Amino acid sequence: MPIPPTPDAQWLWENEPCRAACPVHTDAGAYVTAIAEGRFEEAYLIARAPNPFPSVCGRVCAAPCERACRRGSVDAPVSIRALKRFVTERFGVESFAANTMWHAAHGEVPPASGPSIGVIGGGPAGLSAACDLRLAGHPVTVYEAQDRLGGMMVLGIPEYRLPRALIAREIEAIVELGIDIETNARIGETHSITELLDRHAALFLAVGTGRARDLDLPGHDLDGVLRAVEYLLNVNQGFRVELGERVVVVGGGNVAFDAARTALRAASAGTDQPAPVPLSATSEDDARRAMTTTLDVARAARRAGVLDVTIIALESPEEIPADPEEIDEAEREGIRILYRRGPHRFVGDAKVAGLETIAVSSVFDAEGRFSPTFEPGTEEVLPADTVILAVGQGADVTFLDAVGLERNRMGGVQIDLDSLRSSDPRIWAGGDVAHGPRNLIDAIADGRRAAASIHSALTGSQPVSTSHEVRVELRTGFRRLDSDYDAIPRQVIPATPTERRVGFGEVETGYDEHEARLEGLRCLRCFDNIMLSPELCILCGLCVDVCPPNCITIARADHVGLGSEQQSVLLLDEDLCIRCGLCVNRCPPGALSMVHARELTRD
Numbered sequence: 001m002p003i004p005p006t007p008d009a010q011w012l013w014e015n016e017p018c019r020a021a022c023p024v025h026t027d028a029g030a031y032v033t034a035i036a037e038g039r040f041e042e043a044y045l046i047a048r049a050p051n052p053f054p055s056v057c058g059r060v061c062a063a064p065c066e067r068a069c070r071r072g073s074v075d076a077p078v079s080i081r082a083l084k085r086f087v088t089e090r091f092g093v094e095s096f097a098a099n100t101m102w103h104a105a106h107g108e109v110p111p112a113s114g115p116s117i118g119v120i121g122g123g124p125a126g127l128s129a130a131c132d133l134r135l136a137g138h139p140v141t142v143y144e145a146q147d148r149l150g151g152m153m154v155l156g157i158p159e160y161r162l163p164r165a166l167i168a169r170e171i172e173a174i175v176e177l178g179i180d181i182e183t184n185a186r187i188g189e190t191h192s193i194t195e196l197l198d199r200h201a202a203l204f205l206a207v208g209t210g211r212a213r214d215l216d217l218p219g220h221d222l223d224g225v226l227r228a229v230e231y232l233l234n235v236n237q238g239f240r241v242e243l244g245e246r247v248v249v250v251g252g253g254n255v256a257f258d259a260a261r262t263a264l265r266a267a268s269a270g271t272d273q274p275a276p277v278p279l280s281a282t283s284e285d286d287a288r289r290a291m292t293t294t295l296d297v298a299r300a301a302r303r304a305g306v307l308d309v310t311i312i313a314l315e316s317p318e319e320i321p322a323d324p325e326e327i328d329e330a331e332r333e334g335i336r337i338l339y340r341r342g343p344h345r346f347v348g349d350a351k352v353a354g355l356e357t358i359a360v361s362s363v364f365d366a367e368g369r370f371s372p373t374f375e376p377g378t379e380e381v382l383p384a385d386t387v388i389l390a391v392g393q394g395a396d397v398t399f400l401d402a403v404g405l406e407r408n409r410m411g412g413v414q415i416d417l418d419s420l421r422s423s424d425p426r427i428w429a430g431g432d433v434a435h436g437p438r439n440l441i442d443a444i445a446d447g448r449r450a451a452a453s454i455h456s457a458l459t460g461s462q463p464v465s466t467s468h469e470v471r472v473e474l475r476t477g478f479r480r481l482d483s484d485y486d487a488i489p490r491q492v493i494p495a496t497p498t499e500r501r502v503g504f505g506e507v508e509t510g511y512d513e514h515e516a517r518l519e520g521l522r523c524l525r526c527f528d529n530i531m532l533s534p535e536l537c538i539l540c541g542l543c544v545d546v547c548p549p550n551c552i553t554i555a556r557a558d559h560v561g562l563g564s565e566q567q568s569v570l571l572l573d574e575d576l577c578i579r580c581g582l583c584v585n586r587c588p589p590g591a592l593s594m595v596h597a598r599e600l601t602r603d
Helices: 009-015 017-021 028-036 040-048 054-060 064-068 080-091 100-104 124-135 164-175 193-199 228-236 256-267 294-303 324-332 398-403 440-459 513-521 542-546 582-586
Strands: 117-120 140-143 180-182 202-205 225-227 246-250 308-313 336-339 341-348 352-364 370-374 380-383 386-389 427-429 466-475 528-532 552-556 568-572 592-601
Touching (some): 009 017, 009 466, 017 064, 028 040, 028 080, 028 513, 040 100, 054 080, 054 164, 064 080, 080 513, 117 124, 117 193, 124 140, 124 164, 124 440, 193 202, 193 398, 202 440, 225 228, 228 386, 308 341, 324 336, 341 370, 528 568, 542 552, 582 592
Parallel strands (some): 117 202, 246 308, 308 336
Antiparallel strands (some): 341 352, 352 370, 352 380, 466 592, 528 592, 552 568
16 A cells, blocks of 8 residues: 555554454554564553453454454464463553553543543443543443443353453453442333433443344244353353253354353352243343354353254355354364254254254345245254254343434444434444444444544544554664564464363463564564655666565556556555565665654654
8 A cells, every 4th residue: 555645544554454454443563563572561552552451352352453464365364362462461450560551551530520421331332431431531420230340241251261350350440540330220220211311411322232032933932942142141140051961052153152161160060059040031131141152152061061062053164154263173172063054943842852954055145135045855853952042132222212212223222333323412322232243342442432422522522542643754774573574383372272171260371472472573564664766766676586475566557557658667566565675675776665654642
């Protein structure tokens, strides 16, 4: 991407695909490079700056940055999420620094003198919004229906992936900003929406999607047919759920297996547990949202000693939405995955005994919309003691009826996509209740966007800590720290061996310093760019000769639509460029140079 005359932050984000892909625009390249160079404290502050949950995300982020990473076109993307965990273990809330470095990233907290804001929902979207609004000078109160904050981070993500003490510490750092908290606050019961509108200048709705979707098929009301949301609510609160020996999981998602593994470990600990929440419940109180889908549920069942676990997915291996790593791990643990099969009916009398499945001929229609079709005559029955449905979730926002908010096609809150404002100008909404189930980092981003929008609407200013100005600086004597960086393979993230994964210890153990610095060296440094001074170029072609990925070519001008006044032109494909600098160092007249772009921050 050519450097524009006046580069701005948008250009910089688009030039760094990892940063552009991150919903909160974390400067991943900067902190990965800082790790490679041993500047670990600086790396933490870079990772923390746009994200109030860096320690959480270092363990469970869906990492859209890695899918966008240009290194993936060479061999494999940089392990950006694991590198974030590496620095949070040294300077995050779980480290010796406790909350000190977390707070160092935002500076002084202003007095709470602005208009008061109410945040409904204490999950990642709500807490992120509360954090930014408090830092912008607003008094903020968070209303959470459960007896604890955290939302899906607590109810949906298993402890062996995300320790509960770590979640509590990162939430504690946010609350320390001076945010008021009301737990067990159920809107429509303990408070009405009109009461909160009288109390606050604006409300942000971040209640999530706590109502599980059913499959309206014969036998769906049999005992042993469970919905993943209610199932995970029970097991993540320590209740015992009997699954039997054969479990079938319906769906193609990618988070539910970890939650179920944790739940079944807890269930095997004993029977002295309180009565569980009814698994057939449909209200939000009984079905607190857990961001879960299929594979996690299945692997959890396997880990508990269930003899047979089968996943049926409508999609083909190429279409299934679960991450390839999750699928590979499930298969290594002995879980069977049946692709292109759909549920047809539940078999049994009072208790489920099996699931009849049917072959899928297509999942999407000609316009790419979800519209599965099936092949009659291909029905088969899978024996099952339990069938767990992970087929989606919806929002329960009946408490909003009093203010008549417009709803979207999913039953959630209709919002303006730019401002996140609802049809009531006093109410904003974000996260799952506005968009449907999303990733953790998307919820965090919505909270931050909503906070900026609310602050702007109420005060007319933007609570940002960075400008949109970008400075481009010449890099002289450009050299990589390791000349063989392009040959370094992706470092395997250390983890506890499968046969030793018992109890609630974390499965992933994280990089040590040597592994982290090696992995950091793999970054292609997309913030560095080749710049050509055409008046100096003699078209000698030496840059073409030394370019390892063959991203530089010399072409006839008329062949690339540049007219006949120029005979030849030098072309650079930046998508292929690995920023090795060999062309810069080889260019006889110095027509090529390496420049570094960075976003300027306000003091």
